[in-house]
Amino acid sequence: MTTLAGGREAGYLEGIASAAAFNQPNDLAFDASGNLLVADQKNHAIRSISPDGTVRTLAGGESGYGEGQGKAAKFDTPQGIAVDTAGNAYVADTWNQRIRKIRPDGLVSTLAGNGASGYQDGAGVAAKFNHPQGVAVDGAGNVYVADSWNQRIRKISPGGLVSTLAGTGESGFLDGREARFNGPVGLAVSKEGIVYVGDTWNHRVRKITPDGRVSTLAGNGSYGFKDGKAEAAWFKSADKLAIDARGDLYVSDPLNQRIRKVSIGSTP
Template sequence: MKKCLLIFAIFLTGSLYAQPGNEQVKLNDPTQLVADSRDNLFVMLKYGIGKISPDGKVTDLRKLDGGGNIDKAFNNLIIDSKNNLFASDGSNIYKITVTNDNKVISTIYSGVIGKYRIIDGPVSTAIFTQIDHMAIDKHDNIYVTDSYDKIAAEIGNNYVTDNYYLKDKKLKYIRTFRIIRKISADGTVSTLKNSEGKFIVPNGVSGMACDEAGNIVYTTGGTARSVEKINTATGTFSHVAGKPYKREWCPVYTTGDTSIAELFAPETIMVNKKAEIIYADERSHRITKIANGKVTTLAGNNTIDPCGQNIGGRAQEGLKDGKALTAWFTFPKGLAYDSRGNLFIADKWNNCIRKLSPDGMVSTFTTPNPNN
């Protein structure tokens, strides 16, 4: 009898893991990360999207009924107030819903496959060219960056950008302008302009989010290394932190007052419910906070290499749990809070999700698989 029960238990266990989505999924290159109203995490992977339940169970959405439609490489992932996911593959935006009975419903929300233009209007007919970044505000208005070059002739000199880039003509060689498109909650696509009708074209965007007021907060990469803000009502730019273009090579990481702080390689960014700006620094492998006029390290303590080893700036890789200011990450990317105040971090090269709890402890939430 015991032998029969043992065989039945083995069969039952095997059947469970054979069911679609119940495999022991390993995260491959986790980057963008969002949380729904039930504290489920959704993470953008090298291919497709993973779902992580509050107890840490990982599901590959591609293996669920209807999931084959999202078996592709996305470059952005956001979530609205109704738990709908929106992902972009470059020129198209997909709306993805996971039902209560674990079915995936995926449709093209906006964009036309095979067409690359800048055409505004209803989401059903609007066309995009190169969506680099996406953000969503509390009213479910979506903002995306798109190709400036596609309509550069139309724009001409009729634009505004950050004050730093305009000051020094020597910086023209690092111009990476982008336009910003808005997809309003009612389904209308428009290209952002300021109150004078000038195109809003930020330079060097490496991450983008919306604050509580609906303004766009973004990080700049390359030699800019800063955090900037765009008032979406007026189109005006304001500087938040960092020393844009101060150093071409050999960046330094200096915390303290925003007036003196230097940032290293700010990328993925978010604004939490306390109005604190949180960003992942992908080359120093730290999570940094900007609040109350101060730049502080929230988590991460990887040893920063001397400039001679990498003039672009880099820190040693690793995976270490424990107190936040002793933890190590390797190319942290996506950031998302759950309802309990835990901050989850997509640790790209460790191929896992890390958790920073409100008491300041970092733990590894999903099974790691560090890149060699």
């Protein structure tokens, strides 16, 4: 294991990866060119690490809300990022209560959310979120949002319509069509359109079919650490997720100081 970029001290520096500085980098996503995009939450910026190890700021760098080109845009504690096949990046701009879009040319706009915390489905900027913390995008261009304080998983269509995929809005644990979550944070989408959710304070990884049916993929709800069969595993904090080309799922479990792997092919 090696350090790709950044050092011991929090800060904000661009340039050679080993000399660059970040401030609580939270989520990661690769673009088609092999650049690693970073949601650098306390720098209120989206950073890019090129394949040759150069760190630059793709967008933002100052707390607030503003659209525009590159560094002229403003974010407030971005915590989630995902990239689509066309190279657009989607950002969970958590404290702005919005989902932002960064085009490949660096232009930042608002995809959904009107900036007021709350819950409302509907067209794009008329919708409301409550601390969105994770995003994922499928092959059809649908963007999924872990709307953490609303205890819901939201879906934004390519046309910009926001709907609720799963969750009643009540915190708790329940599978099925009336599912309940407790602090959903991380998301990943399979090639088949299955949405996986890091259901942090339920200590579980949940699974949502395209028609909105929720089940539990891994974790039995116990707080702690235990590997083994997915349904018997223990997590402390199932958080951000990533999925590989084979469909296996990786789970950050920060309170256990571990990265966990769920082998999807071996799970019922």
